[in-house]
Every structure is written in C-alpha cells, then in structure tokens.
Amino acid sequence: MKRKSPRMNLLLLVSMISTVLILLLLTMFLVLRAYRTSLVANVRTSGSRTVGQLTRIMEDYLSDIRENMDAISDVVSHDIVNREEYFDVFLQIRPEVIAVTTYDAEGNLLHCYSADHVINESFAAHTNLSFDASKINLYEEEYISAPHVVTLFEGYYPWVVTVIRPIHTVIGEAWIALDISCTNLSNDIDDVGIGDRGYCFLMDMDGNIVYHPQQQLIYSDLKEENVALISSLDDGVIEEGTSIYFVQTLKESTWRIIGVSYVQDVISNSVINMARALLVSAIGILLASLLLSAMVTNALTRPMRDLIQAMEAFEKDADHFSYQPVKGTREIEEVSQSFGHMVGKIQQLVETERNEEITLRKTELRALQAQINPHFLYNTLDSISWMCEQGKNAEAVEMVNALARLFRISISRGHELIPLADELKHAESYLQIQSVRYRGQFTYRFEVEESLLSYLCNKITLQPIIENAIYHGINGLVEEGEIIVKAAEAGDDILLSVEDNGMGMTEEQIDSIMKKAHSDKSGIGIKNVNDRLKIYFGDRYGITIDSVPDEGTRVHILMPKVTEEAAYENV
Amino acid sequence: MKMSKPFRICLVLLLCLTLTGCQAARVSPSRQYNVWFIAKSTSTGFWRSAFSGANVAKSEYNLQLTICGPDTEEDYEAQNAFIYDAIADHADAIVFSSISYTENAAAIDAAADAGIKVVVIDSNVNSKKVSARIGTDNVAAGKKAASVAIDAGYDSLVIGIVNFDLTSRNGQEREEGFRTAIKESGIGAEIYTINVVTDIEVAKEETKQLLLAHPEINVIVGLNEPLAVGAAEAVAELGLGDSVTMIGMDTNVRCIDLMRTGNVSALIAQNPYAMGYMGVEACYELLEGASYDPDVWIDTPTILVLEETMFSPESQRALFSFE
Structure with missing residues (x-):
C-alpha cells in the first residue's frame, strides 16, 4: 500500500516551528557573540582609562614625594639650625611619612626623625630594614625599596616603602631615607575598580607588590597574584587566560600600576545571565509561535477538512446533499463557494436528467397504451x-x-x-x-x-x-x-x-x-x-x-x- | 478567525510568563545576604585582624555585614543578646566565636532553628546545628611549638608549660600536641604545667615562681597570647633570655619586641585575618547552596617565626598586620 502523505497541519506546524527555532538560535548566537565582544571591549576601554587615571595620580604622588625630598635635602645639606622644628612640622603635615633617617657615607645611621616614636638604638643597630649599608651602590640614584616593616622602634612596626637618595654635603651626611606608609596608598588605590570585580594594585619592577587592596589577604595566603607572570608583561592590555591585565609603568619610576579584570567572572556571568534571559524569552517565543502556528494551521486545515467532509457527503448522496458554505480564510471560502456552485449545477443536471428520463418513460408507456393487442x-x-x-x-x-x-x-x-x-x-x-x-x-x-x-x-x-x-x-x-x-x-x-x-x-x-x-x-x-x-x-x-x-x-x-x-x- | 477561549487564555498567560521570566532573570543577582559577625571581643589585635578579613570577604561577595562583640572576653550573655538581635534582624548567617562552649549553645540552636546558617570560628560551641567550623589546628600548633624545643639542641629537656584554664579545649589540645611531639622525638623530657587565668601579670608572676622553683627548666611555653607575653616577660625579668628557650603563641607586639631582645625564641602565628575572611566566605557559600562538614575543622594555617629569621619577608608577613 502507498504511504499516506503527511497531513497539511503537521507540515505547516513543523515548517513554522523549525523556521522559528533556527531563527531564534541564530539570533541568540549572534546576539550573545556581539554582547560578549562588546563587553570585552567595554572592559578593555574602561580598564585602560581607570589604570591611566590611577597612573597619573600615582605619578603626582611620587613627584610630590620628590619635592619633599628636595626640600629635606636642602634642609639637611645646608645644616639649618632649626632642623628639629622643621621635621616636627614636616612630619605633622605628612602623616604618611613614618620616619626620616640620615646616614653617613659608610651607611651608619646618623639621625632619625619620627612624629610619635623614639628610635631604639640597639634595635636599629641590630636590624634596619629601611637602609641596608651593603647595598649602598644601589642607592646612587633615587631608590625605592620593596615594602617592609620599620624596625627602628619598639612596639611599632608599620609597613612602609623607603625612598633613598644621596645628598651632597660638607658635614658627612651622605644618604637620606624616607619611610612612607604603604597603607596610606589605600585611599588612592582601594576604590579603583574595573568592572564588577576588577581592581588595581601597585607593583615594582622586581615583582614585589607595593600596595594591593587585598594585601593582607595575600600575606595570609588566602589570595595569590600571579606575580611571576605579571612582572614579565610589558605595558599595555594583555588578555591572559581568564584575566585581562592592564599594565602601566609610572614615569621615572620602578613602580607599575597593574589593573586586573576577571574576564571569565565578569563577562561569562553577564553572558550567562543574558543567555538565560534570552533562553527564557526564546522559549516564550517558541511556545507562542507553537500556539500561533497551531492556530494558523487549524484556521487553514479545519475549513479544508469541513470541505472534504462536505465533498464526501456529496459523493455518497448527491440528491439530498444540502450545501452549507464553509467558513475560513478567503481562499478557502472561494473554493467553498465554487464547490457550492458546482454542487448546485450537478444537482440541477441530475434533476434534469431524471425528468428527461421520466418524460421518456411516460412517452414510452403512452406508446404502449396506444398499442392494441x-x-x-x-x-x-x-x-x-x-x-x-x-x-x-x-x-x-x-x-x-x-x-x-x-x-x-x-x-x-x-x-x-x-x-x-x-x-x-x-x-x-x-x-x-x-x-x-x-x-x-x-x-x-x-x-x-x-x-x-x-x-x-x-x-x-x-x-x-x-x-x-x-x-x-x-x-x-x-x-x-x-x-x-x-x-x-x-x-x-x-x-x-x-x-x-x-x-x-x-x-x-x-x-x-x-x-x-x-x-x-x-x-x-x-x-x-x-x-x-x-x-x-x-x-x-x-x-x-x-x-x-x-x-x-x-x-x-x-x-x-x-x-x-x-x-x-x-x- | 474565531479563536477558542482556552486558546486565547493560554496565549495571554504565555506572554505574561515570558515577560516576568525576562524580568526575573534581570533582577535576581541583586539580593544581598545579611551576615552577622559576633566575636569574643572588639578591641584586641587578634579580633581586629579577623574583622578586616571579614570586611574584605564582605566586599568581595557583596554582603551586608554587621560586626559586634562584647566588651570583655568573658561576657557570654552579651554574645547571646547579639545572637537574638541577629535573629530579629532576619540574618541569613552568623559567624560566631564562642566565649562559652556551653552557655552560648542554646542561643546558637535558636538561631539555627530560625534558619540561620552558623559558622563557628576559632572557638567552638556545644551545638549540633553549626554548619561549618574554621580555626587553628591546635594540636598541630602544639606540635610546631614542640619542634622548636626539640631543635634547640638540648640533651634533655625540662619544660615549663604555661597553659590556661583546664576547661579550655583550645589550650588542652595545644598542650596535648606539644606533649605528643616531645614524646615522639625520643628526647628525655620533664614537663611542668601550670594553669593560670589569661592575664599577663598573673602569668608573669606564676612563670617566675615556676622558673625559680625549677631553675633546671630550659624551655618555657606560653599557650595563648597573654600567657606568652607574661611568660616572656618573666624570662626577660629573670635575665634568662640566653639560657631558656621561650616559645609563645600569637604575635603580640610585646612578644615581638622581646624576641628582638633575645628573650623569645619562637612564636606561633595564628591567622585571625584568614579566620574572619573564611568565616564570612563560608557563610556566602553555605547560602549559595554549598555544604561543609561541620565536624571537620577547616584549618587556618599557623606559621612558625624564629628569632633568627624574624625579618625574613615571610616572617614579616606573618608577624605584622598590613593595616
């Protein structure tokens, strides 16, 4: 037996749904890709801008410190009499400066000025992390140390970086060192974010983190920064694995600003959210189109079926068939009307035929009556x-x-x-x-x-x-x-x-x-x-x-x- | 064309659903969890460090964090009051460090019954309804302290242990770890333990008496921060810095100074910052559906700082808080 041809409504339904599905998937794919690309571009632009701003702020900060250094050098080298008073005032207005120390040509500690703390000579003699006499050759130019604690005082160990500079005086002082609190940088760096969870931190050329908003987290082994990788990066925007790094070296300095943005986190999350929203609406659209196409096919095929039934009924009993016009789309109604006309015509023809037959028969009978046996x-x-x-x-x-x-x-x-x-x-x-x-x-x-x-x-x-x-x-x-x-x-x-x-x-x-x-x-x-x-x-x-x-x-x-x-x- | 009624209703419902679905997808991530951190104290260095860790986790996980604690480390009733405040505030989770193992239990049970996730840090509470426990592995800390004594190069050991209250679980575990490690080392050892209240002056006096009564003592161990300070000061005041190996817990700045003067040989640095951070992090993860085994303490590592290397970069990080 021949296979039955598929029903029209099924055909319509399948074709409509598959079209909608393909379109939806295609749209979703394209939208998501465009969305992701624009997100990445967005993060890159905003990150670069943020890091650029922070770089300028830190450059200003450093030049500020240099000016202070100039002033201090001036004071120290000219051996101004009211030196103590000067430092008192200076340390008052610059609270981030923990201590100012001076050293002779051999690196022996000469003076220490500090706002609230008195130097413990024996401690300082034993360990002085601010100035290492064995590294004097490094200090010929301006030198900024890695972060360390101040070891000059009793019971007071703040984290600082030390800025060391040679001075040229007649009275023996050869070096000046400024201990600057690291935590003071928090104001500038902590709130600088890139995107949702990105942040910036300060690192030196040797890969020491000078200030990190989560420095204590790193010191507590709860967080790790891929220092080896980052210190090998050149300035610029580098996409590395799941992160984007924004690297910029400060002018005339060994410090670099590093911006970190977790592409995976930020972008994937929003992409996933977006995808979820899209999926939900896609399912909605799909269901709606399913309903709609069901309705449309029903609208098309129901009058068709009615028409077919009418035709079958006509086929079975043409005499007593009474034609009811089928409602539907205009095309269907036209077909239905034509069918109606046809039915009328056929019934008329049949009727005529029958009458003719009767007449013929009557004539025949009459002829018979006329015959005489x-x-x-x-x-x-x-x-x-x-x-x-x-x-x-x-x-x-x-x-x-x-x-x-x-x-x-x-x-x-x-x-x-x-x-x-x-x-x-x-x-x-x-x-x-x-x-x-x-x-x-x-x-x-x-x-x-x-x-x-x-x-x-x-x-x-x-x-x-x-x-x-x-x-x-x-x-x-x-x-x-x-x-x-x-x-x-x-x-x-x-x-x-x-x-x-x-x-x-x-x-x-x-x-x-x-x-x-x-x-x-x-x-x-x-x-x-x-x-x-x-x-x-x-x-x-x-x-x-x-x-x-x-x-x-x-x-x-x-x-x-x-x-x-x-x-x-x-x- | 004529649409049947259920058809139309379905269509409208569907549209509504789709719209709300979109809305829901957009709105959901903005909900903030309400987390309370109830500490033993708000003034000591240990807890301040824990709070900064907690605050960092709060920002990282976008939580609402309320930090509180009693004025003294004995006031468990104030702690209970804070727990009930948290329940009234519809907190989602509590990070809790218990002053009293037994007396805080009922309040913690009540909080857990109110649907609040409880994460215990540092000091345990007698509740079966705690979701996670985070703190120092005290046995391991004790063993670390013992390793200093063992490596000190004595032929035989005479040890004075300054421990706190016998009922304190933390102290007992530290001493147990210490004794076990000494026994396993095979070095002959004589151990004198004194249990004193956690007060620097009391600890100093008691330690002095112990040292005077047993001048043969060559190792002194202080098993918490105040006891370590007291014992170290006793050693310093008796001028025994060169002959006695002093081992202390925690990183009180007085201990650090005494280490610089040669009176303290080693310090075991706990990591309160990590406790605070991990405590809040655990809350977030529990609320997000992760599960912890509350019977297993999540260990925050301790770091052994020796006198000789106390200013190595690692030791600096362990000893000195960045804030």
Whole structure:
C-alpha cells in the first residue's frame, strides 16, 4: 500500500516551528557573540582609562614625594639650625611619612626623625630594614625599596616603602631615607575598580607588590597574584587566560600600576545571565509561535477538512446533499463557494436528467397504451362476426359498442388521467368482451364506492390486471370463476383491487409479473402499470399482489385522490 | 478567525510568563545576604585582624555585614543578646566565636532553628546545628611549638608549660600536641604545667615562681597570647633570655619586641585575618547552596617565626598586620 502523505497541519506546524527555532538560535548566537565582544571591549576601554587615571595620580604622588625630598635635602645639606622644628612640622603635615633617617657615607645611621616614636638604638643597630649599608651602590640614584616593616622602634612596626637618595654635603651626611606608609596608598588605590570585580594594585619592577587592596589577604595566603607572570608583561592590555591585565609603568619610576579584570567572572556571568534571559524569552517565543502556528494551521486545515467532509457527503448522496458554505480564510471560502456552485449545477443536471428520463418513460408507456393487442382485436372481431352469422344481432351490437367504448376510453382525447368512472367503464367493456370470448368460464362484478367516481386515475390501469386474472387465474379453471373489481376509499388514497378465485400464483410467478416489462403479448403489462403509478404519484403508490395458489389472487392498486389532471399530467 | 477561549487564555498567560521570566532573570543577582559577625571581643589585635578579613570577604561577595562583640572576653550573655538581635534582624548567617562552649549553645540552636546558617570560628560551641567550623589546628600548633624545643639542641629537656584554664579545649589540645611531639622525638623530657587565668601579670608572676622553683627548666611555653607575653616577660625579668628557650603563641607586639631582645625564641602565628575572611566566605557559600562538614575543622594555617629569621619577608608577613 502507498504511504499516506503527511497531513497539511503537521507540515505547516513543523515548517513554522523549525523556521522559528533556527531563527531564534541564530539570533541568540549572534546576539550573545556581539554582547560578549562588546563587553570585552567595554572592559578593555574602561580598564585602560581607570589604570591611566590611577597612573597619573600615582605619578603626582611620587613627584610630590620628590619635592619633599628636595626640600629635606636642602634642609639637611645646608645644616639649618632649626632642623628639629622643621621635621616636627614636616612630619605633622605628612602623616604618611613614618620616619626620616640620615646616614653617613659608610651607611651608619646618623639621625632619625619620627612624629610619635623614639628610635631604639640597639634595635636599629641590630636590624634596619629601611637602609641596608651593603647595598649602598644601589642607592646612587633615587631608590625605592620593596615594602617592609620599620624596625627602628619598639612596639611599632608599620609597613612602609623607603625612598633613598644621596645628598651632597660638607658635614658627612651622605644618604637620606624616607619611610612612607604603604597603607596610606589605600585611599588612592582601594576604590579603583574595573568592572564588577576588577581592581588595581601597585607593583615594582622586581615583582614585589607595593600596595594591593587585598594585601593582607595575600600575606595570609588566602589570595595569590600571579606575580611571576605579571612582572614579565610589558605595558599595555594583555588578555591572559581568564584575566585581562592592564599594565602601566609610572614615569621615572620602578613602580607599575597593574589593573586586573576577571574576564571569565565578569563577562561569562553577564553572558550567562543574558543567555538565560534570552533562553527564557526564546522559549516564550517558541511556545507562542507553537500556539500561533497551531492556530494558523487549524484556521487553514479545519475549513479544508469541513470541505472534504462536505465533498464526501456529496459523493455518497448527491440528491439530498444540502450545501452549507464553509467558513475560513478567503481562499478557502472561494473554493467553498465554487464547490457550492458546482454542487448546485450537478444537482440541477441530475434533476434534469431524471425528468428527461421520466418524460421518456411516460412517452414510452403512452406508446404502449396506444398499442392494441392484435390477438385481442382479432378474437373480438371473430366473435362479432360469429354473432352476426348466428343472427345474434343484439349481442353483436353490444359487443361492437363495448369494443368502441374500449377504444374510445383508451384514446380519451390524449388525456393520461381519466375519471375513475371511465376507467371502470373501460374495465367493464373489456370484461364484457372477454366474457363473450371465455363464455361461461367466469362471472364478474363491480363493488365501487360512488363517491370515488369523479377522482382521476391513470387510464388502462385495471385492464392489464384483469387480463392477467383471466389468462393466469380463470383460464384453465374447471369450474366457473369470478372476478371482482373493487374501488374503496383508504384515507386520502383510493384503493382499487382486482380479485379472482382462480389458480393463484406462486411467489416466483408474482416476481416475474412484477418485473417483466412486457407480457408476451403486446400491450401494457402489470409492471408498466406499477411503474407508471410510481412515476406519477411517488414510490408509496403502486401495485401489491396477494396470491394463494388454488385459492385466488388479489391485486391492490393504491393511488392518491387526484382531482386535477394538470398537477400530474405534465410532470 | 474565531479563536477558542482556552486558546486565547493560554496565549495571554504565555506572554505574561515570558515577560516576568525576562524580568526575573534581570533582577535576581541583586539580593544581598545579611551576615552577622559576633566575636569574643572588639578591641584586641587578634579580633581586629579577623574583622578586616571579614570586611574584605564582605566586599568581595557583596554582603551586608554587621560586626559586634562584647566588651570583655568573658561576657557570654552579651554574645547571646547579639545572637537574638541577629535573629530579629532576619540574618541569613552568623559567624560566631564562642566565649562559652556551653552557655552560648542554646542561643546558637535558636538561631539555627530560625534558619540561620552558623559558622563557628576559632572557638567552638556545644551545638549540633553549626554548619561549618574554621580555626587553628591546635594540636598541630602544639606540635610546631614542640619542634622548636626539640631543635634547640638540648640533651634533655625540662619544660615549663604555661597553659590556661583546664576547661579550655583550645589550650588542652595545644598542650596535648606539644606533649605528643616531645614524646615522639625520643628526647628525655620533664614537663611542668601550670594553669593560670589569661592575664599577663598573673602569668608573669606564676612563670617566675615556676622558673625559680625549677631553675633546671630550659624551655618555657606560653599557650595563648597573654600567657606568652607574661611568660616572656618573666624570662626577660629573670635575665634568662640566653639560657631558656621561650616559645609563645600569637604575635603580640610585646612578644615581638622581646624576641628582638633575645628573650623569645619562637612564636606561633595564628591567622585571625584568614579566620574572619573564611568565616564570612563560608557563610556566602553555605547560602549559595554549598555544604561543609561541620565536624571537620577547616584549618587556618599557623606559621612558625624564629628569632633568627624574624625579618625574613615571610616572617614579616606573618608577624605584622598590613593595616
């Protein structure tokens, strides 16, 4: 068997959904990619700007310190008398300067100035992290140390960087060292963020972290900064693994500002958030489009199905099909209308065809009525001739009259429907003639309700039945038979019947009579009478035959009470 | 065309859903957790360091952090009051260091029953409803102290241990670690333990008496910050800096000064900053759905600082807080 073709609604649904799906995925992919790229670009720009700003701030800070150094050098080298006072004031206004120390050419500590703390000479002699005499050659230019604690005091160990510079005096002081608090840098650096979780920190060329917003975290081993990697980086923006580093070296300094932004964190998070939002709306759109396409396909296919059903119904029973226009889209409605027109046309054609057929049949029947059985005529004329020879003139006259009546009624001026009275006369004339022919073989009588005589009936309805009763019922009967013709009222109908007490018929015989178009003799047969009744009055009218073999036959003819010929004649 | 009613309702619902979905996706990350940090004290160096660690974690995880603690390290009732304040404030999590192992338990249970995650740092509380515990591995700290005594080069050891209250779990664990390590070393040792209240002056006097009663003592150990300071001062005042190996806990600045004068040989530096930081971090992670095993202490490492290398970069970092 051939595979069934897919249904239209399924086809529509699948194509719509897949289109939407592909479009959605494509859009999502493109949007996310564009979003990520713009985020990265954003982080790079804002990071560079931030680090640039911080660089300028730190450069200002350093140049500030240099100016202070210049001033201090001046004071120290000119051996101004009120040195103590100067330092008192200086340390007051520069609280981030923890201590100022001076050293001779060999690196021996000469003086220490500090705001609140007094130097512990033995401590300082034992360990001085601010000035290492063995590294004097490093100090020839300006030198900034790695961060360390101040070891000059008792009970006070702040973290500092030391700025050391040589001075040229006559009185032996050769070096000056400034201990500057690291934590003081927090104001400038802590709140400088890059993006959500990025930050900046200060590092020197050797990879020592000078200040980090999370310095204590690093010292507590809770955080690690990839110092080895970062100190190998040149200035600029470097994307390294999951991070973006912004590196900038301060002018005339060994310090570098490092900005760190966690691309993975910042970008992936927002991309994931974005993707989630997109996904949610995509699912929404998908569902909506699913619904919508279901609706659209339903709108398309439902009237289609209706139309198909209508067509099937029409196919099964074209006569009684009553066309209801199908609602739907305009195209469908147009198809439906055309179908409606077609149905109308076809039904009209069928109707015409049927009417033509009926007319043809009527014509055919009329032609049959007009035929005279030559045997009947020959026998009758033979009988008349015989009567005349026998000198039975009165009987011969009667016979001729009966024959004349028979023919006259047969013709009836071309009318198909004649008053029941005439039809009964016709039957009587026929019986009269036949009773002469079958002399002594049967008697006949009429039982007719007078009120019915004026109703119309098809002409030559009774004669074929009586003929049948004589030929098949009475003929061959030993004793005398009887034929009774009745006309009775049956509600709105008239029931004619022809009874005989002859041989009777078997079912097979009845069947053959009812179906055979013509008797072997010419003239109208019972079947034709029946057909004609049905053609004229409808299917519920016509002939029924009750027969019991050896007892007799009763033929009923049911017809409506017809008063006007016009209603039926020209159907 | 005609749409069936359920169809239309479905469509409207769907649109609403989609819109709220978008909204939800945008709004969700802005919710801040409310975390309380209830310490034993707000004034000591140890706790200030813990608070700075906590504050860093607070900024890093975008939390709302309330820090509080009683005026004295004995006032467990004030701590309980703070716990109930946190419950009333609908806190999401509490970082807690218990003054009393037993007396704080009921309040902590109440907080846990109110749906608050409890993270214990440094000192334990007798509650089964704590979600995580973070602090120093005291046995290991004790062993570290012992290693200094063992490496000091004595043929046989005579040790004076200055420990705090017998009921203190931290102190007992430190002493136990110390004794175990000494025993395992195989060096003959005689150990005298004194238990004193955690007060510098008391510890100093008691240590002096111990040292005078047993002049053969060559190792002195102070098992918490005040006891270490007291014991170190006793050694210094008796002029025993050269002959006695003094080992102390924590990094009190007086101990550091005494180390510079040769009276303290070694210090075991705890990491309160890490405790504060990890405590708050644990809160965040618990609230985000992570789980910890509350029966396993998460160890904050201790660092051994020796007199000879006390200004090495590593030792500087361990001894001196950056703030």
